[in-house]
Structure formats: C-alpha cells, structure tokens
Amino acid sequence: MKPLIVANWKMNPSTLKGARLLFNSVKSGLKNIKNTEVVICPPFLYLPFLLKTKTDNLKPKLGAQDCFWEEKGAYTGEVSPKMLKNLGIEYVIIGHSERRALGETDEMINKKIKAAISAKLKSILCIGETAAERKNSKTFKVLKEQLKRDLSHLPTQSLNNLSIAYEPIWAIGTGNFCEPAKAKEVLFFLRKIRKANPILYGGSVNSQNARDYIKVGFQGLLVGGASLDAEEFVKLIKNVSKT
Numbered sequence: 001m002k003p004l005i006v007a008n009w010k011m012n013p014s015t016l017k018g019a020r021l022l023f024n025s026v027k028s029g030l031k032n033i034k035n036t037e038v039v040i041c042p043p044f045l046y047l048p049f050l051l052k053t054k055t056d057n058l059k060p061k062l063g064a065q066d067c068f069w070e071e072k073g074a075y076t077g078e079v080s081p082k083m084l085k086n087l088g089i090e091y092v093i094i095g096h097s098e099r100r101a102l103g104e105t106d107e108m109i110n111k112k113i114k115a116a117i118s119a120k121l122k123s124i125l126c127i128g129e130t131a132a133e134r135k136n137s138k139t140f141k142v143l144k145e146q147l148k149r150d151l152s153h154l155p156t157q158s159l160n161n162l163s164i165a166y167e168p169i170w171a172i173g174t175g176n177f178c179e180p181a182k183a184k185e186v187l188f189f190l191r192k193i194r195k196a197n198p199i200l201y202g203g204s205v206n207s208q209n210a211r212d213y214i215k216v217g218f219q220g221l222l223v224g225g226a227s228l229d230a231e232e233f234v235k236l237i238k239n240v241s242k243t
C-alpha cells in the first residue's frame with residue numbers, strides 16, 4: 001500500500017482565493033511523485049471549488065473533516081456522507097480530538113463511522129490519549145476503549161475502507177511530537193487489535209520527522225499545521241516517498 005498522507009486544514013485558510021492557491025501549489029509540487037496517496041481535507045465550503053480545479057487524474061484527492069450520521073432531513077448545519085459522496089469526495093476524517101473536545105462522543109462517532117461506511121466513503125478514525133493518560137500509563141487502555149466504542153456493532157467486513165489515525169492529543173499542534181520509537185509501541189498494540197486496517201500517525205508531523213513514522217511501520221500520516229504551507233507539505237511528501 002502507498003503511504004496515505006492526509007492534510008487536515010482545519011478552519012483554514014480564510015478565503016477561497018487562499019484555499020485555491022494552497023491547493024494548486026500542492027498539486028503542482030506533486031507532479032512527479034507517484035508512490036504516495038495524498039488527500040486534502042479543507043473546510044466543507046471549499047470542497048466543490050477545489051473539486052473543479054481537479055481537471056485531471058493527478059493528486060491530491062479530497063476529503064471532508066467531518067460528516068453527520070443521517071442521510072438527509074431537518075438537521076441544521078449538518079452535512080451527510082451521502083452529500084459528500086455525491087459531490088465526488090472520497091475520504092472523511094471522523095472523531096478528531098478537536099471535535100471530541102467540543103462534545104462529540106464515542107456514540108456519535110460510532111454513528112458517523114457507520115453512516116460514512118454505508119455511503120462508501122473512506123473513513124479516517126482519529127483516536128488518542130491525553131498527556132495525563134499517557135503519564136499514568138493508560139494509553140493502551142484508552143485507545144482500546146475508544147476503538148471498541150467507536151467501532152461497536154460494525155461487522156469486520158464492513159471496515160475495509162477504514163484507516164485509524166493515532167493522534168496523541170498532547171502532540172497535536174504543539175510541536176511536541178511523539179517520538180517515532182514510542183509511537184511504534186502504540187502502532188504494534190493497535191495492529192494486534194485491528195490487523196486489517198492501515199494505521200496512520202498524526203501530531204506535529206513535519207518534513208523532518210515524517211519519514212521516521214513510515215520507517216517504523218505507520219502506513220500514513222495525518223498532518224495539520226505543516227499542510228498549510230505548500231512548500232513544507234510537498235517537502236514532507238517527497239521525504240515520505242523516498243522510504
């Protein structure tokens with residue numbers, strides 16, 4: 001499998017012009033890189049515009065940062081997996097810790113995963129422990145419980161299109177990334193539970209450390225801050241493609 005590199009733009013940039021510029025700069029930087037799968041997840045409202053700029057088969061692909069669990073109806077402000085699929089979007093991030101911090105529960109995440117799978121979107125489920133949980137040696141327990149709740153009542157064969165992103169909360173947006181050797185311990189633990197699903201790492205990934213995560217066995221990366229700088233992001237992808 002090619003390493004999967006997912007850019008999470010979060011609530012950036014502030015203008016459509018900025019979004020187009022960033023997308024097109026990444027796109028042209030990737031022209032000769034073949035052995036990675038790159039997915040850009042911009043805010044919802046930029047998706048149709050960026051889809052339009054994608055006039056050829058070249059990377060990157062597009063993903064959403066979230067979705068709702070119902071297909072349609074009276075749900076003000078929500079976007080359904082089916083709408084995303086119908087628009088031509090391939091991927092969706094679900095359960096990011098920034099959403100969990102705003103009140104998203106495992107139960108909601110479980111419903112979103114189910115809905116995304118039935119809409120045939122490729123889902124990236126984010127899980128991760130807090131600094132306090134790591135300090136108290138609860139990392140494995142927390143991750144196991146998150147996985148159990150987020151994926152409950154989902155038959156194994158339905159999970160073909162699921163990747164899991166290990167994102168230690170304390171490493172997100174802090175510059176304090178989880179050392180690849182430490183992250184590898186978690187990778188091995190998660191692999192025992194979910195043998196068939198690709199496992200990605202996220203949390204202060206940059207062009208300098210990206211390759212090390214792939215080298216220890218992660219099948220991809222979820223990149224926040226470093227994906228907002230086209231030059232840095234393309235450099236990161238180039239470094240990964242050398243592994």
Ligand code: PGA
Pocket residue numbers: 008167171172173174175202203204205222223224225226
């Ligand atoms: P970061 O964000 O790369 O800025 O740490 C990662 C994420 O939130 O997915």
